[in-house]
Amino acid sequence: MKHFSTRLFTLLLSGMVITSCAVNPYAATNRSYKKQAKAYAKLLKAAPLNNPEAPAYPEGDYWVGTTNFNMRKPNYVVIHHTAQNSTEHTLKTFTMPKTSVSAHYVIGRDGKVYHMLNDYLRAWHGGAGKWGNATDLNSSSIGIELDNNGSEPFPEAQISSLIGVLATLQKNHGIPSANFIGHSDIAPVRKVDPSPAFPWKTLADKGFGLWYDEDVLDSVMVLKKQPVPLSKVPQDSVLVFEQVPVHPPVPESFNPQEALRIIGFDTKDMNAAVRAFKIHFIQKDVESPLTEADKKVLYNLYKKYM
Template identity: 35%
Template sequence: MKFLFSAFLLLLLAGCASGPRLDTSHPSSNHDNRVQFVIVHYTSASLERSLALLTHGQVSSHYLIGDDASGTIYKLVDESQRAWHAGESEWMGRTWLNSSSIGIEIVNPGYRDLPTGRVWYPYTAAQVQSLVVLLKDISKRNGIDPRNIIGHSDIAPLRKLDPGPLFPWKRLADEGLGMWPDAKAVARYQVQYASDLPSITWFQEELAKLGYPTPQTGELDVATRHVMAAFQMHFRASLFDGTPDAESAAILRALNHQ
């Protein structure tokens, strides 16, 4: 319908001698792509349930990667349209990222809480390979900055945990799809910070510089702990308790200076 209306309008403008003339000879260079970010999620549901929720529920995403042997990619929303996957969110100072992002959901149960602790579910090799192929295609077509391939927990650290600590961020970074710190730089900085841990203000400033929506209070408040935990889960999944430490400081510095 929108296409028919646009075609009708162009014909009307062209054919109406007394009406306005449409001049397209001065294209502006002052624009960029609508798509600036790619946000990865897990579904916390089976494939069947995920498809139902993402096509007839209150949320949606542009793509869904199944858990079958081949990692089938389902296209659910055209990239030119806004999908409802990010909600209240922020990255690099940009907010409400539904309007400027592509959402990719991956079929994965997320986690299960047991008496012995929380157990997270891994992603399959087929899912990861399908994701790599999909991200390379999306990034090439839209000119996505690798720093803007992120998880739901990165953009909404107070609300979300997906895609979780078992998500293969380093594998993606090795493919040019995301950030990862230089190991030698981290080791060097960690020695320095082991005896001289930076202040909370420093951590908040560096987290914000990296892209995280971080309070600038100078205090280790609840919101800052959540942001720190999201950062740690992304870049140091072995421990993501939200406590600032020398290794976290070293990773932050390495990322912000590479």
Template identity: 40%
Template structure:
């Protein structure tokens, strides 16, 4: 029996280790830290598990299922654009619409823009991963320009045709971050959007609320975080009862909320 001598055996083992290392090495393209070359997850946490990369062709980009609408709070679009493209600010949106109706696209729809921040809606805690963010060039105190809203509606039609987003899933930043954000504010024409199929709305006559229906449970069923009930109520009223800014839930407000929950559970506008 011809047993290889030790140096040859050592070289063979070294070659085998090298082959195995190469077999494990090709990994899916991921973001790397340019200073160290180390792979990291989008969160920035180093990847600690090595997986064998066997790419499948059966894949595409993410499929957004929500649209989150914002206003920039700026009076000039140039300022908003600078903020939304500044690496130091770490904020972005997929689209920015000017007062004259020009639509700027900043991030591909299939990628995750950074517009929602800490957020919650209907059980989801990372709206950035699931949504398209649209910023409107509006300072939060002025009426929304007509050409801007016309352009927004055209953009929503285009997004909806491509991603088939359910009507209840067109929401505002203030809805998903109650107590922290108020945009797009009480002047935003949610009723007009809902009439076109983007978002929900209830007009009179309102249904009567069943006995014992709890306000917090209804807000939660609709999507709101009720960790701070006062903030959830304020967000709901800003969106759905914009002519009454009081922080109280009247019986009429509860009827509107019940109507919205019923619409959502029915799968959209009735």
């Protein structure tokens, strides 16, 4: 019996060792993460130093550190699709120094969330881009990558987890509803993610991003001319009806380029800006010019963003 107990203990111990060794395949890169974070913490704690190559200027008698400061907070969330074939592929890409790309969060097709970088640190996810007057989105945003190859729907489990992450970010950082945007929004010339299959309206209904009024394209039938009450109209008269838009019609002076710029799009390349707008809000025929219906949607959104 004693021999059996000893053998059982040895097997259990061996199993624990094997399990602990196989828990995280990214242990090495996690150590690198902690090392870099520690180095930045040390840099933040140090007193500011003069640049010896800069023109000389007189310093105060001693260094005085203010007591009134806090961490810089992100003001945008930029959503991407990975354009890769698996979560593991993306995790590996984001842990290889030579790729020079990363994101704060990666969300798998199964809904599993990998929080890869502290929200207050700067990920390399946006690249060159512009939204409104913001030209360095990496410094002011949180990047979220969704495991999706760009030509498939986004699973319900993935979107459910994304909404949970966005709710946390909005609560923790006070991010305005209009500031939940896509990669193609900030880099319309270079990027097309997330794809037109992404459910922006579902997010907008939860408070993450703006959306146009669903009845913006609707109209109602009304009497075109009725000088007397309807009950007193002679029986032999002909009633003429016309269609009237539910929302105010788009004015003749409406400038789509100006509207896109007000919303936030970089309109230096107007064709790219229109495509990015259609990827996000129209989600069909994204390579075609703005139709009259598209302009109604754009005008409706323009009024919301003003």
